[in-house]
Every structure is written in C-alpha cells, then in structure tokens.
Amino acid sequence: MKLTSGIPIANYFDKDVYAKEMECFFKNNSNYIGAATMLKNDGDYRVVERLNDAKILTKKDGKINLIENVCSHRQAKMITGSGNAQTITCPLHCWSYDGNGACTNTPLFNGTKEDYPLEHAPFENWHNLLFTGKRSFTEELKNFAMIGEMNIDKMVYTKTFTDKLNFNWKNYIDGFAEDYHVPFVHPGFAGFVDLKSISWIDHEHYTSQIFKLKDRAFLESHKTTPKYQQWIKKFLEYYPITLPKFGGILIMYYPNVMIEWYPLFMAISTVHPTGPDTCVNHIDFFHHQDVIDNHPELRDAAEAAYIETADEDAEMCERLAAGRKILYEEAREEQGPYQAPYEDGLVMFHRYYHQMMKAQQK
Ligand code: FES
Numbered sequence: 001m002k003l004t005s006g007i008p009i010a011n012y013f014d015k016d017v018y019a020k021e022m023e024c025f026f027k028n029n030s031n032y033i034g035a036a037t038m039l040k041n042d043g044d045y046r047v048v049e050r051l052n053d054a055k056i057l058t059k060k061d062g063k064i065n066l067i068e069n070v071c072s073h074r075q076a077k078m079i080t081g082s083g084n085a086q087t088i089t090c091p092l093h094c095w096s097y098d099g100n101g102a103c104t105n106t107p108l109f110n111g112t113k114e115d116y117p118l119e120h121a122p123f124e125n126w127h128n129l130l131f132t133g134k135r136s137f138t139e140e141l142k143n144f145a146m147i148g149e150m151n152i153d154k155m156v157y158t159k160t161f162t163d164k165l166n167f168n169w170k171n172y173i174d175g176f177a178e179d180y181h182v183p184f185v186h187p188g189f190a191g192f193v194d195l196k197s198i199s200w201i202d203h204e205h206y207t208s209q210i211f212k213l214k215d216r217a218f219l220e221s222h223k224t225t226p227k228y229q230q231w232i233k234k235f236l237e238y239y240p241i242t243l244p245k246f247g248g249i250l251i252m253y254y255p256n257v258m259i260e261w262y263p264l265f266m267a268i269s270t271v272h273p274t275g276p277d278t279c280v281n282h283i284d285f286f287h288h289q290d291v292i293d294n295h296p297e298l299r300d301a302a303e304a305a306y307i308e309t310a311d312e313d314a315e316m317c318e319r320l321a322a323g324r325k326i327l328y329e330e331a332r333e334e335q336g337p338y339q340a341p342y343e344d345g346l347v348m349f350h351r352y353y354h355q356m357m358k359a360q361q362k
C-alpha cells in the first residue's frame with residue numbers, strides 16, 4: 001500500500017465524515033451568489049439557487065439588495081426563478097414586498113405593514129461578483145496579483161447551467177485542482193493554452209493557476225476538435241495582430257468556488273454537496289461586453305468549446321469516483337504520487353483539507 005498526503009478513500013463516502021465536512025467547510029464559508037450584471041434594470045429579481053432559494057437578489061433604485069425569500073406572515077417560501085416585477089407577492093395570502101424588502105400590502109390587516117419587512121442579508125461586491133457568508137471573499141482575495149489582467153468588471157453574465165452529479169463533491173475539486181489530465185482528457189482545450197507555461201499561486205484561502213496561450217503559428221495550424229477549432233478561429237479573427245498576454249487565469253477559492261477566466265470569456269462554477277455521494281454544480285457564463293454587443297458567433301463558439309471540456313471533466317470525475325468506490329467496498333486504501341508541477345494544486349487542496357479537518361477536531 002502506498003500512502004501519501006491525499007484524502008483517505010473512506011472520506012469520499014462516509015456519512016460521518018460528510019457531516020463533519022459540512023460543519024468544517026460549508027457552514028462558515030463565503031458563498032458566491034451571482035453577479036451585479038444579472039440585475040440590469042430596476043425591478044429585476046433573481047432567487048439565489050446556490051442558497052437553496054433562501055434569498056432573493058433584487059434591484060431597486062439602482063441598488064442591489066439581498067433579501068429573504070421567506071414570507072413574514074406565515075413563513076412560506078415565496079418565489080423561484082428570476083424576472084422583473086415592482087413587487088414580490090407571496091402566493092398564499094398575498095402579502096407583498098418591494099425590491100427593498102418593505103412590506104407594501106397585507107390584505108385584511110390594518111396598519112401592520114411597516115412591522116414586517118423582509119430581512120436584508122449583507123453581501124460583498126468584488127468586481128461585480130457577489131458573495132455572502134461568514135468569511136470575506138474581498139478580504140481573502142485582496143492581494144490577488146492577477147486581478148489587473150482579468151478585466152472582470154467588463155464581463156457580463158449571460159446564462160447558468162446546473163448539473164446534478166452522482167459523486168462526492170471532492171472528486172470535482174480534485175479534477176479542477178490538477179492539469180496533468182489535460183492533454184489526455186481534453187484534446188481541444190490542450191490545443192488552446194500552453195500547459196508548459198503553468199504557474200501556481202498557493203494561498204491560505206485559494207489557489208490560482210495561470211497559463212499563457214499557444215502561439216499564433218500553433219493556433220493557426222493545429223488541428224483540434226471541431227468545437228475548439230471554431231473558437232480558435234473566431235478568437236484569432238478578434239485578435240488579428242496581437243494575442244492577449246494570458247490564456248487562462250483560474251481561481252479555486254476554497255472550498256467550492258471555481259472562477260475560470262479566459263480572454264473575453266469567464267465561467268464560475270460552484271459545487272454544492274447534497275449528500276456523501278451526490279452534489280450539484282451551478283455554472284455561470286460571462287462574456288466581455290464587446291463580445292455580447294458585437295460578436296455573437298465568438299460567444300457561441302466559446303460556450304460550445306467550454307461545454308465540451310466540462311463534459312470531459314464530468315466523465316473524468318465519474319471514473320475517479322467509480323475507482324474509489326471499488327476500493328471503498330473492498331476496504332482498501334490506495335493513493336498515488338503527485339506529478340509536479342501539474343498536480344501542485346491538488347497537493348495544495350489536500351493540505352488545506354487536512355488542516356481544516358484537524359482544526360475542527362480541536
Ligand atoms: S404565508 Fe405569505 S402571505 Fe401568508
């Protein structure tokens with residue numbers, strides 16, 4: 001048996017470990033809840049699925065709010081989804097609230113409205129990305145050196161995908177935290193970024209991996225998957241002279257927020273455990289304002305290529321989970337070595353995991 005500093009096999013399946021992880025990683029974390037660009041006009045609202053629909057993002061008088069989705073009257077969950085409305089109305093007895101949470105109508109009651117507003121929750125706005133929770137994303141990322149390269153303020157939200165996954169949440173983070181698999185699992189993506197240029201940032205609260213692009217001559221001549229071929233073609237048309245300095249800046253904000261920035265395109269995934277063997281992944285897509293306004297074919301090509309890579313990752317995670325299940329059922333412990341530098345992020349995530357679990361024991 002070879003044992004390294006990885007996560008024990010049983011921790012991917014055990015119910016008690018799962019309960020401890022919920023306390024340790026998720027109870028006091030900082031949750032990514034969406035983006036300011038999801039709410040363009042006054043009256044826009046969006047129920048936060050990532051918080052189990054507990055809160056609603058609203059825009060009123062140009063200001064974004066995060067308010068309760070639980071009615072002040074008899075505590076019903078009021079709405080789902082997103083839209084535009086001047087008032088939020090609970091369907092049960094028609095109490096209504098404005099986008100600021102003020103109660104505006106309580107049928108058949110006299111003079112009680114002011115006493116029953118919806119509570120506001122505090123949240124942070126980091127370059128138009130919104131976070132709430134006990135930790136402070138803004139504080140923990142304040143020294144992130146690559147932010148100036150990312151133009152995040154120009155990135156505009158377009159859509160969300162939700163994937164229900166039948167494996168433990170850590171399999172997904174394990175896949176995100178290493179690039180050793182990229183040439184083998186992602187033939188398309190591997191032809192876009194220059195893996196050899198990888199560098200890592202190792203921080204107490206996050207890791208970041210940074211890549212350059214392949215050079216123009218390579219991008220122009222290399223035959224890759226049709227979806228990446230299309231993205232690269234549109235990308236080179238957008239940049240006819242000089243290519244961007246970086247091809248990818250990825251942040252793994254512990255324990256479950258993954259920000260993937262590529263030139264002109266960004267995806268934010270958050271993996272939420274729903275049991276020892278299941279999790280849900282919500283993925284938000286963003287594009288540079290100029291792409292949204294003027295280059296829809298570049299937008300579509302980037303999304304199609306990204307989804308190809310995401311599907312390949314989901315398949316990889318299923319294999320990781322299946323192999324670990326075989327060992328778990330045979331009560332065996334196996335862990336392999338870490339490749340450097342491509343699996344450095346995995347070493348960082350596993351070290352963080354052990355530190356947090358140990359701290360919980362004290
Ligand atoms: S529970 Fe919402 S109005 Fe009664």
Ligand SMILES: [Fe+2]
Nearest residue numbers: 175181186313
């Ligand atoms: Fe991958």
